[in-house]
Amino acid sequence: MSFREKSNLVILLSTLFTLGLHAAHALESGPRIAAFSTVLGATISFVVLAIIGHIMIAITGGRDADRSDERDLLVDRRTDRISEAALTAVVLGILAYGLAQDDVLLANIAFFGLFGATLVKALAKAVLYRMAA
Amino acid sequence: MRKAKSRLRNRVRELRFHAGEMTQAELADKVGVTRQTIAAIEKNKYAPSLETAFLIAEAFGKPIGEVFSFAPAEEA
Structure with missing residues (x-):
């Protein structure tokens, strides 16, 4: 091992x-x-x-x-995708809870967290695609 | 959905034997990967990157085509 x-x-x-x-x-x-x-x-x-x-x-x-090595990187990438999906599900749950409880602060934190992460991902992708183009 | 079986084949184990029974750890050190990665490549559980494939071939002093091959579709 x-x-x-x-x-x-x-x-x-x-x-x-x-x-x-x-x-x-x-x-x-x-x-x-x-x-x-x-x-x-x-x-x-x-x-x-x-x-x-x-x-x-x-x-x-x-x-x-x-x-x-490259195999470790591949394993990291796949497991990151799984943990990202789990984290997104939890944040969506927090967003739903915040909306249901009328807790605007909690709902907004979850909302900006989700969209902030999506924004960062899109920006990083844009840069990486250009770097490899 | 089940992942398609890789068609990449290799002779790493056989070439290690012919290279004075080189161990997986020794080959891993030469190539710069872990011993577990060499083991996974030998068992066809992992398809190495082109760079690693070239480095493995270089470690045996062989052209890449003598170490790795691509199986025809019907054999995979």
């Missing part, structure tokens, strides 16, 4: 642990938990777990840690 594959497993396990912990806390305290401290705590625990995991795999066999 390559370093990047092991690294991905570390991220997967760290994410599952963090999400599980946060979900358990939310179930216990209700969805309106003290957002700042718990989200910050979850984020810090994720970063710490990921760092420890990466140190461990680097010590136990990080021979190719500094190497990534």
